[in-house]
Amino acid sequence: MGELVEIVDSLENKVSKLLHKMELLHKANTKLKEELEFAKEENKVQLSTINEWEEKYNSLKMANTMLGSNTNKTEAKLKINTLIRELDVCIAKLAD
Secondary structure, X not given: OHHHHHHHHHHHHHHHHHHHHHHHXXXXXXXXXXXXXXXXXXXXXXXXXXXXXXXXXXXXXXXXXXXXXXXXXXXXXXXXXHHHHHHHHHHHHHHO
């Protein structure tokens, strides 16, 4: 009978330890999920910043080309032609 009590006590201790470990793992999991969400938000902000800088770079590059830089004259001509076509489409839509 004493052996049975020891076995039950041992099982209770093991179950208690497992429940404690499960609680610790649950807390760690929650913390990691929060860190992941924070990292995702930070990544979105950084991607947005990169896009803004790329747009600024392209604008500066185009302005440099428009000012007479010989390196990108063909690119400037293509951009001007594209803008003219877009304006023509807008004018045609307004005329309708």
